[in-house]
Amino acid sequence: MIQEFKDFIAKGNVMDMAVGIIIGAAFTAIVQSLVTDMINPIVGLFTGGIDFTNLYWLYGDATYSSLESAREAGATVFAYGSFITAIINFLIIAFVVFMLVKLVNRVKSAAEKPDEVAPEVNTGPSQLDILIEIRDALNK
Incomplete structure (x- = not known):
């Protein structure tokens, strides 16, 4: 069971999740400030300051x-x-x-x-085209 836990912790997904939680906590503070300090006063204007x-x-x-x-x-x-x-x-x-x-x-x-679709480059006949030419030449 301890080995399974070590394997779980060592996976990259756990680190990604930890980074996501930390950034999420910081992002929550930013969004909360945006709502409290900038949007709620505007809402207060529409509700008459209730x-x-x-x-x-x-x-x-x-x-x-x-x-x-x-x-x-x-x-x-x-x-x-x-x-x-x-x-x-x-x-x-x-x-x-x-x-x-x-x-x-x-x-x-x-x-x-x-940005741009690369133009199709014609590099010459394909391997199949060459084999068909050889077959046709042998048949003649």
């Missing part, structure tokens, strides 16, 4: 000024606004990642296409 994170239902009779104060007091809250914000952020992040992958695929396919 901040969903403070929307909650409180179980009980007490009242609190914000979700944070209710949580600090130990009240039982149903924070549906945080969930809505998480869904919006997920959809924005998913769209941004989709557009980035689409762009990368377009660049990759453009790089794979040859």
